[in-house]
Amino acid sequence: MHTEVLEVLEAAGAVEASISEAGEAVVGIRPGAAGWEPVAWARRPDLLPAGLEGEATESAGGVLLVGPADARNAAALRRALPWLAPRLVGSAASVGTGDRLGIATPGHVTAFRANPGLVPVLAQQSARELSRTGRTFGDVVDAATFGALAAGWRDGFGADADHLKTIADIDGGIAAGCTMFTADPIELVPNLAADAPVAAIDEAFGVIPWSGLEDDHAAFAARYPARLDLDTGPLELPAAAIRAAAARFAPAVVHVVAMYRHLLGTVGRGGFDFEVAVDEILHRTTPVDHVYLATELRRLGVDWIGFAPRFVGRFEKGIDFLGDSAELAADVGVHAAIARAMGGYKISVHSGSDKFSVYDGIARATRGAVHLKTSGTSYLVALGTIAATEPALMARIWRVALREYSTARASYHVSAVLSEVPGADGLTPADLAALLTRSNTREILHVTYGAVLHGETHAGAAADAGLGADFRTAIWRHRDRYWTELAGHIGRHLDPFSRLAAGAAEEANS
Numbered sequence: 001m002h003t004e005v006l007e008v009l010e011a012a013g014a015v016e017a018s019i020s021e022a023g024e025a026v027v028g029i030r031p032g033a034a035g036w037e038p039v040a041w042a043r044r045p046d047l048l049p050a051g052l053e054g055e056a057t058e059s060a061g062g063v064l065l066v067g068p069a070d071a072r073n074a075a076a077l078r079r080a081l082p083w084l085a086p087r088l089v090g091s092a093a094s095v096g097t098g099d100r101l102g103i104a105t106p107g108h109v110t111a112f113r114a115n116p117g118l119v120p121v122l123a124q125q126s127a128r129e130l131s132r133t134g135r136t137f138g139d140v141v142d143a144a145t146f147g148a149l150a151a152g153w154r155d156g157f158g159a160d161a162d163h164l165k166t167i168a169d170i171d172g173g174i175a176a177g178c179t180m181f182t183a184d185p186i187e188l189v190p191n192l193a194a195d196a197p198v199a200a201i202d203e204a205f206g207v208i209p210w211s212g213l214e215d216d217h218a219a220f221a222a223r224y225p226a227r228l229d230l231d232t233g234p235l236e237l238p239a240a241a242i243r244a245a246a247a248r249f250a251p252a253v254v255h256v257v258a259m260y261r262h263l264l265g266t267v268g269r270g271g272f273d274f275e276v277a278v279d280e281i282l283h284r285t286t287p288v289d290h291v292y293l294a295t296e297l298r299r300l301g302v303d304w305i306g307f308a309p310r311f312v313g314r315f316e317k318g319i320d321f322l323g324d325s326a327e328l329a330a331d332v333g334v335h336a337a338i339a340r341a342m343g344g345y346k347i348s349v350h351s352g353s354d355k356f357s358v359y360d361g362i363a364r365a366t367r368g369a370v371h372l373k374t375s376g377t378s379y380l381v382a383l384g385t386i387a388a389t390e391p392a393l394m395a396r397i398w399r400v401a402l403r404e405y406s407t408a409r410a411s412y413h414v415s416a417v418l419s420e421v422p423g424a425d426g427l428t429p430a431d432l433a434a435l436l437t438r439s440n441t442r443e444i445l446h447v448t449y450g451a452v453l454h455g456e457t458h459a460g461a462a463a464d465a466g467l468g469a470d471f472r473t474a475i476w477r478h479r480d481r482y483w484t485e486l487a488g489h490i491g492r493h494l495d496p497f498s499r500l501a502a503g504a505a506e507e508a509n510s
């Protein structure tokens, strides 16, 4: 690239790392007053990336374009710079880093650079997060597009349409260019544990949708061996346990198959990564449950890259693992062995934020065939930045969080109790900062993001209008500090997995 051309974009304020050649044009991105602004220069207007729109001025013997960070320009940038378009991840070790604010990507990229060997899924939000923040999958992919350009990240990233419950949810992800689709059939799973009373299992078994499963009772009964030989040892498959798994998960299988076939029909084979997630179900996913789900989904032609069981212990949002970490490592180890025996897919660990005491165990137990999902923790880091720089704004956020927690917590695994946390009045800056360091206050902040960012309120009180906008403006103002803090925090998540990946690469080379 000619130095003079680089200088034109730098003079226009483009971040140096972002400056890239696109055909006969040069493109980059610069921080504006309220967010990113794509910039491009070419000798003639017709040489600028197709579809990129903005204000054009004459500059350095050519034309300089500065545009808004909108959906049209994000799409134009992805066409001009193919590494900005979400890509498939497949079986590579990977980590999803959700971003509710749409500002986190440069911090995430710094963490991935410092911890190589992991494919980033920089765009990842659940259907639930979208409805609570008033965003679309398109907004999420676009935010990652601009952030990846700003950070100069040219190694590609995945885009996960997470916790999809309906075909309509899937279509939103497809339209946005997502490459990974996580099916969550929770609404079809009855509230029954594997060891529920026999009568309850019998009742559920009695209404199994055999035709939807393209199956019948006799074929099902003959399908399962008495044991499965895993590379870690034999796994017994008692007929009663298989029956209990079928009773609880058969309708979920039918739904997941329908979702998968919809993707096949719309995107085409090989065009997407598929994950099956039962992590939010109320009861543990037993090894036999896993074998049942994998057997039936495989029989019905589903191909997936990740499976998210509900493990032993408690994976609450934004705080460390609650339970016996040795027991968890053993549980993850059995699920990983089943995954190796039944097709070689990854174990996906959801609610993966801030589980620092168990990452080493999970990395080893999965032998690196793992996908970790974090989402709310980048939001919590942002709150930490706000608490440190704009305590009055943090006080407003805490007030809304307290008011909305009882409603917001309903669909999340959290255990914080309001009577045990500080009220909204009279908190010092130190008190406000401390809200980010304690488990119960972190959980309350973690799940109340909808009310804070989008003014989604349930409690009847008047919304704090403009709070979300003020929050985003403040984070943009303090973005360098935010990205530095975020890179450090996410780096602590990536490090154990990155070190395992590096060790595996070394072993392969020796």
Ligand SMILES: [Zn+2]
Pocket (backbone or CB within 6 Å): 163, 277, 279, 280, 350, 351
């Ligand atoms: Zn999940």
